[in-house]
Amino acid sequence: MNYPNYFKSYSAFLLENYIEELTQNVIVITKNGKFPVCRFLIQLPEETIYEKIRREFEDILQDIIQGTPHNSLTKKIDLWKAGKSPISRKDLTISDINSVNHIIKTVILDFLKFYECSKIELIALVKEITDYFQTSTEMGIYAFEEIQNEVQIDRDEIIHGILTNVPVIITRINQEGEITYSAGKGLESLGRKENDLKNFSIYHDFIFPENIENSKLALSGKSVSYIGRSRSLSGEIREFQNYFIPVNNGIIGFSIDVTERIEAEERFRSFIDAVKDYAIFKLSPEGYINSWNEGAEALKGYKKSEIIGKHFSIFYDNELKEKHFPEYELEQATLHGRFEAEGFRLKKDGSRFWANGIITALFDKNNNLVGFTKITRNLTERKLAEERLRRSEERFRSLIEGVKDYAIFLLEPNGTIASWNEGAKRIKGYNEDEIIGKHFSVFYTEEKKKQKYPEYELVQAGIHGKFEDEGLRVRKDGSTFYANVLITALHDTSGKLIGFSKITRDLTERKFLEESLQSMNTDLENKVKERTDELLKTIKELKRINNDLDNFIYTASHDLKAPISNIEGLISNLFEELGEQSLLNVDLRDIKEMIDISVEKFQITIKDLTEIAKIQKESLETVELVGLSELIDDVKITISDQISRNNAEIIYHLEDCNEIKFVRKNLKSIIYNLISNGIKYRSPERNPIVKIMCSSDEYYNTIICQDNGLGIKAENIDKIFNMFKRFHDHVEGSGVGLYIVKRIIENAGGRIDVESVEGEGSIFKVILPKGEFELH
Numbered sequence: 158m159n160y161p162n163y164f165k166s167y168s169a170f171l172l173e174n175y176i177e178e179l180t181q182n183v184i185v186i187t188k189n190g191k192f193p194v195c196r197f198l199i200q201l202p203e204e205t206i207y208e209k210i211r212r213e214f215e216d217i218l219q220d221i222i223q224g225t226p227h228n229s230l231t232k233k234i235d236l237w238k239a240g241k242s243p244i245s246r247k248d249l250t251i252s253d254i255n256s257v258n259h260i261i262k263t264v265i266l267d268f269l270k271f272y273e274c275s276k277i278e279l280i281a282l283v284k285e286i287t288d289y290f291q292t293s294t295e296m297g298i299y300a301f302e303e304i305q306n307e308v309q310i311d312r313d314e315i316i317h318g319i320l321t322n323v324p325v326i327i328t329r330i331n332q333e334g335e336i337t338y339s340a341g342k343g344l345e346s347l348g349r350k351e352n353d354l355k356n357f358s359i360y361h362d363f364i365f366p367e368n369i370e371n372s373k374l375a376l377s378g379k380s381v382s383y384i385g386r387s388r389s390l391s392g393e394i395r396e397f398q399n400y401f402i403p404v405n406n407g408i409i410g411f412s413i414d415v416t417e418r419i420e421a422e423e424r425f426r427s428f429i430d431a432v433k434d435y436a437i438f439k440l441s442p443e444g445y446i447n448s449w450n451e452g453a454e455a456l457k458g459y460k461k462s463e464i465i466g467k468h469f470s471i472f473y474d475n476e477l478k479e480k481h482f483p484e485y486e487l488e489q490a491t492l493h494g495r496f497e498a499e500g501f502r503l504k505k506d507g508s509r510f511w512a513n514g515i516i517t518a519l520f521d522k523n524n525n526l527v528g529f530t531k532i533t534r535n536l537t538e539r540k541l542a543e544e545r546l547r548r549s550e551e552r553f554r555s556l557i558e559g560v561k562d563y564a565i566f567l568l569e570p571n572g573t574i575a576s577w578n579e580g581a582k583r584i585k586g587y588n589e590d591e592i593i594g595k596h597f598s599v600f601y602t603e604e605k606k607k608q609k610y611p612e613y614e615l616v617q618a619g620i621h622g623k624f625e626d627e628g629l630r631v632r633k634d635g636s637t638f639y640a641n642v643l644i645t646a647l648h649d650t651s652g653k654l655i656g657f658s659k660i661t662r663d664l665t666e667r668k669f670l671e672e673s674l675q676s677m678n679t680d681l682e683n684k685v686k687e688r689t690d691e692l693l694k695t696i697k698e699l700k701r702i703n704n705d706l707d708n709f710i711y712t713a714s715h716d717l718k719a720p721i722s723n724i725e726g727l728i729s730n731l732f733e734e735l736g737e738q739s740l741l742n743v744d745l746r747d748i749k750e751m752i753d754i755s756v757e758k759f760q761i762t763i764k765d766l767t768e769i770a771k772i773q774k775e776s777l778e779t780v781e782l783v784g785l786s787e788l789i790d791d792v793k794i795t796i797s798d799q800i801s802r803n804n805a806e807i808i809y810h811l812e813d814c815n816e817i818k819f820v821r822k823n824l825k826s827i828i829y830n831l832i833s834n835g836i837k838y839r840s841p842e843r844n845p846i847v848k849i850m851c852s853s854d855e856y857y858n859t860i861i862c863q864d865n866g867l868g869i870k871a872e873n874i875d876k877i878f879n880m881f882k883r884f885h886d887h888v889e890g891s892g893v894g895l896y897i898v899k900r901i902i903e904n905a906g907g908r909i910d911v912e913s914v915e916g917e918g919s920i921f922k923v924i925l926p927k928g929e930f931e932l933h
């Protein structure tokens with residue numbers, strides 16, 4: 158419980174200086190009967206009351222000073238508020254009391270809020286407000302007396318001075334209850350002017366009953382002092398401390414606006430009401446419970462009837478009981494007046510809660526121990542919160558301490574090192590005891606230190622909240638490492654800079670990795686470049702060889718043509734010269750036939766070579782839209798002999814690619830070779846059927862030529878496109894046809910594939926790009 162500090166110091170002041178006088182004041186009031194509660198008090202010997210009150214009063218003051226309020230008292234106030242307690246509002250008002258030396262003191266009797274009334278006790282707190290009233294009331298009364306005595310001075314001036322300066326309303330009421338005079342600065346708070354209230358009747362115009370009652374009392378000859386309400390012109394209700402003094406022919410009234418003061422009191426009261434978490438009970442000198450409050454019932458779960466008379470060790474677990482801890486507490490309280498302890502205590506249902514308990518020893522005036530009060534607070538929540546905080550702090554600390562890859566430490570605002578972790582030790586080489594208290598600039602190179610760079614970093618972190626940097630840092634042994642550094646400024650809740658956290662990472666390894674990666678990359682790039690160069694060289698070489706080959710083929714076919722024609726001519730000349738007779742000679746005739754066959758073969762080969770040589774040159778020839786079906790028909794006419802001789806059937810399904818952009822002659826050559834091979838390498842077991850199909854998509858035309866012939870052995874499939882390669886000798890051929898087909902297709906950026914099953918037939922698939930696309 159936090160009482161306001163001024164209240165605590167006021168209580169301390171009371172305790173030290175005025176306690177005697179004030180407690181006697183209370184008794185005086187009680188005996189005078191001005192104060193209607195606990196009337197039986199007056200029947201007790203004065204000394205007993207005095208002692209009891211003093212002690213209780215001291216306890217309360219102590220509690221206030223220590224911030225541990227009497228919960229039971231605030232409960233009383235609750236009851237009173239709820240209309241269940243007899244304390245009336247009037248008991249809480251301002252009164253004049255006679256102190257022992259008969260000096261009148263004005264006190265505010267809110268101490269009655271803090272009373273607990275049993276047969277022998279009264280707890281009270283008094284606030285003296287004499288000074289406050291002296292300034293206003295007494296000046297008013299004094300002035301009035303001056304006027305009454307008709308002192309020969311300028312009365313008007315005095316009255317005017319008082320009425321315009323003192324915040325009091327002075328009224329005169331006649332025997333009929335009519336206001337005959339009203340003046341004073343105090344009228345301002347009602348929005349009224351001098352004599353505004355004149356002619357008001359207390360019976361008709363006073364709307365609040367307390368004013369009527371007290372006016373009547375005063376008219377009957379009694380002085381009254383009470384707090385009453387008044388309504389201002391604007392409708393606001395204000396509270397006044399009124400003093401009505403009977404005079405010869407009526408009343409003189411002094412009224413002071415105390416609205417703000419009462420509001421402040423109310424705020425204070427509700428602040429006290431908010432305190433609910435205390436168990437307060439009394440113990441006999443031996444530790445038996447002899448009082449029990451509602452807070453105690455709420456906290457510990459025992460009803461008053463169940464617990465009174467039991468020993469208070471019932472709240473302690475066996476371990477503490479065995480150690481006689483409850484008895485120890487009472488001993489200590491007896492010795493020192495007071496004992497405070499924290500620990501787990503038991504509730505009725507056996508559950509435990511974390512409690513703070515204060516035991517205060519009570520003595521009578523002869524210093525005999527008469528018992529103890531015990532105030533217990535449930536601190537479970539606070540304990541749990543503290544525990545959670547402690548654990549999370551511990552976890553955090555051990556986490557930080559255990560981190561090995563990062564140096565994490567704290568700096569004071571001036572850069573002095575305040576904490577150190579495992580990572581810091583590992584990276585920088587210092588042990589905790591060597592480095593704490595040193596300035597963090599020890600980690601910087603001489604050059605950086607000269608530049609005041611460490612200080613610069615802190616300033617930057619202070620301005621921007623954090624500062625990140627990479628660079629060389631120095632280890633304990635003087636060696637350097639490449640570090641990443643992050644400094645974060647730390648502020649308290651009020652925003653004040655309380656230091657910095659610094660996280661340093663050793664980047665040496667990363668830097669090394671980065672560097673080796675870099676050099677590996679460069680190596681790789683160089684290698685790739687070398688390879689590419691080599692490859693380009695090889696391609697260039699191959700191109701040259703290819704070119705040479707093409708030239709050779711061209712030259713050969715061209716240059717051989719004439720000599721072979723010559724040989725052919727010369728042979729026929731020779732045999733003409735030899736005459737017809739020579740052919741009758743069997744040997745000679747055989748020789749001539751053999752020569753003829755060789756020459757013919759030679760010429761076929763030359764023709765084929767010429768074909769090949771032409772392909773390169775023809776690739777530049779005009780591309781046109783070639784109708785595929787016409788082309789196939791054309792081929793069929795060309796090989797009609799072969800078709801009819803073999804009873805062959807040529808079928809085609811061309812779908813959407815009837816027209817293909819290509820060099821007509823070349824496309825014919827492809828189709829011709831594929832169809833004629835399909836017939837030529839027929840199976841003796843069936844009539845040849847050659848199917849031609851074509852499909853087309855966005856980029857390619859695909860022509861498929863399928864036959865039901867002999868098929869090709871798997872091991873030969875890759876070789877059939879090679880020049881002069883043949884795998885069937887039973888029919889004439891040169892092994893050049895498919896080579897030419899492949900060259901034509903590849904020159905056009907396309908591709909030819911073959912699938913074949915020996916004994917069943919072959920499928921040739923020709924893929925030709927429509928535009929720029931090439932297949933490889």
Ligand code: ADP
Nearest residue numbers: 834835838877883884885890891892893894895
């Ligand atoms: P040629 O037909 O003049 O021998 P090609 O280059 O056209 O030359 O064919 C090479 C070889 O491939 C042929 O000798 C033959 O062994 C094989 N061949 C080609 N087409 C087929 C086919 N449709 N069926 C079976 N074998 C074939």
